[in-house]
Amino acid sequence: MNLTGIVPFTLLLLIVGCGARPFYPLPSKILKGHRQPLQTFRPYNIAHRGSNGELPEETAPAYTRAVTEGADFIETDILASKDGVLISFHDVILDETTNIADHKEFSNRKRTYNVQGVNTTGFFVVDFTWTELQTLRTKQRYPFRDQQYNGKFPIITFEEYIAIALDAPRIVGIYPEIKNPVFINQHVKWPNGKRFEDVFVSTLKKYGYKGSYLSKDWLKQPCFIQSFAPTSLVYASNLTDLPKIFLIDDVTVPTQDTNQSFWEITSDEYFDYIKQYVVGIGPWKDNIVPVVNNYLQLPTDLVARAHAHDLQVHPYTYRNENQFLHFQFHQDPYNEYEYWINKIGVDGLFTDFTGSLHQYQEWTSPLSSNDTSLLHKIAEMLKGY
Ligand SMILES: *[C@@H]1O[C@H](CO)[C@@H](O)[C@H](O)[C@H]1NC(C)=O
Ligand SMILES: *[C@@H]1O[C@H](CO)[C@@H](O)[C@H](O)[C@H]1NC(C)=O
Ligand SMILES: *[C@@H]1O[C@H](CO)[C@@H](O)[C@H](O)[C@H]1NC(C)=O
Numbered sequence: 406m407n408l409t410g411i412v413p414f415t416l417l418l419l420i421v422g423c424g425a426r427p428f429y430p431l432p433s434k435i436l437k438g439h440r441q442p443l444q445t446f447r448p449y450n451i452a453h454r455g456s457n458g459e460l461p462e463e464t465a466p467a468y469t470r471a472v473t474e475g476a477d478f479i480e481t482d483i484l485a486s487k488d489g490v491l492i493s494f495h496d497v498i499l500d501e502t503t504n505i506a507d508h509k510e511f512s513n514r515k516r517t518y519n520v521q522g523v524n525t526t527g528f529f530v531v532d533f534t535w536t537e538l539q540t541l542r543t544k545q546r547y548p549f550r551d552q553q554y555n556g557k558f559p560i561i562t563f564e565e566y567i568a569i570a571l572d573a574p575r576i577v578g579i580y581p582e583i584k585n586p587v588f589i590n591q592h593v594k595w596p597n598g599k600r601f602e603d604v605f606v607s608t609l610k611k612y613g614y615k616g617s618y619l620s621k622d623w624l625k626q627p628c629f630i631q632s633f634a635p636t637s638l639v640y641a642s643n644l645t646d647l648p649k650i651f652l653i654d655d656v657t658v659p660t661q662d663t664n665q666s667f668w669e670i671t672s673d674e675y676f677d678y679i680k681q682y683v684v685g686i687g688p689w690k691d692n693i694v695p696v697v698n699n700y701l702q703l704p705t706d707l708v709a710r711a712h713a714h715d716l717q718v719h720p721y722t723y724r725n726e727n728q729f730l731h732f733q734f735h736q737d738p739y740n741e742y743e744y745w746i747n748k749i750g751v752d753g754l755f756t757d758f759t760g761s762l763h764q765y766q767e768w769t770s771p772l773s774s775n776d777t778s779l780l781h782k783i784a785e786m787l788k789g790y
């Protein structure tokens with residue numbers, strides 16, 4: 406019997422069944438015994454916006470599903486409401502992934518703002534209080550994905566997202582992004598002149614996240630802080646020694662804070678600078694291996710150069726659907742994982758389908774092989790006798 410199919414469904418019913426806030430309870434104190442540790446011997450399975458290939462992105466069910474499916478890290482984007490509450494939500498506007506259009510009481514809130522040099526029109530997260538945001542429900546972003554959960558799940562806070570990781574039955578890391586920090590700091594003000602980055606880091610500290618990469622504290626509550634804005638990462642490195650990942654956008658997009666080009670921020674000189682603050686980079690995968698007419702071209706030297714600077718590489722985003730799979734992979738996501746893990750040698754993968762990546766890794770490099778490596782060694786030694 407396939408238990409993994411049943412557990413998340415039960416969870417969904419539980420969550421749908423209770424309407425009152427808090428929507429997801431803050432971390433309980435009961436599950437603090439020994440839990441299966443984070444695996445660190447194979448590339449990290451990073452559940453991009455939760456299991457958003459199956460469920461609306463960045464919702465509690467998408468994250469609990471990712472935990473069930475074997476994520477090492479659940480990934481999220483942090484934005485802020487008008488009144489400064491940090492939320493797990495990807496877009497600065499609500500239009501694409503919520504039912505804001507059905508809420509006529511908010512129809513006069515549409516605005517146009519300059520977001521990183523682009524005039525963007527829509528219902529902006531920063532124009533709604535947290536109380537107002539709680540009345541909305543999320544929906545699936547892509548029309549070709551399952552629509553049956555549209556209108557069911559609310560937006561969650563950063564704290565509720567953290568609670569899901571802390572309450573997981575094994576150690577599951579978090580991977581929050583300081584999202585659009587320039588825009589958020591322009592539109593949202595906190596008491597005592599605090600910046601978005603200050604509130605972001607103090608939330609992590611409140612729940613016990615601390616320690617450098619692979620330290621004892623870190624392994625108990627693993628966390629990577631990610632951002633496309635290098636000044637936010639540099640600033641945050643003064644506040645916490647948690648490991649940071651510098652995200653790298655498309656070749657045409659300059660950095661939102663320092664207005665630097667893709668070529669500048671991927672140079673050896675820049676890697677020498679940024680490695681004082683970050684443990685790795687998170688590039689878009691098509692910038693590592695360019696694509697023409699949906700065919701992969703020769704890989705660039707980006708991964709080799711990052712590794713030469715002791716930087717990990719966690720590319721984004723791996724997706725199962727045909728329209729995202731380049732032709733050399735014969736429409737098979739396992740072929741894509743095989744290529745990126747064994748040929749390119751990445752250290753982590755942002756995937757919309759954590760279950761598929763987990764099954765591929767269990768098939769090719771199972772967790773049990775690592776647990777029993779000592780037994781194998783003993784068996785080898787005994788063979789001679
Ligand atoms: C098992 O995991 C440890 C620690 O993560 C690693 O150093 C070791 O190489 C792994 N062994 C195998 C057989 O993969
Ligand atoms: C954005 O809008 C402003 C104000 O309406 C206008 O001056 C500017 O040219 C616009 N910028 C772009 C890139 O369209
Ligand atoms: C980090 O803190 C030091 C000491 O308080 C300060 O001099 C420096 O300007 C800070 N750096 C950043 C990037 O905020």
Ligand SMILES: *[C@@H]1O[C@H](CO)[C@@H](O)[C@H](O)[C@H]1NC(C)=O
Nearest residue numbers: 521522659660663664665666
């Ligand atoms: C960013 O850099 C580009 C190219 O160097 C320049 O044309 C543009 O004016 C700059 N934008 C800002 C806002 O400084």
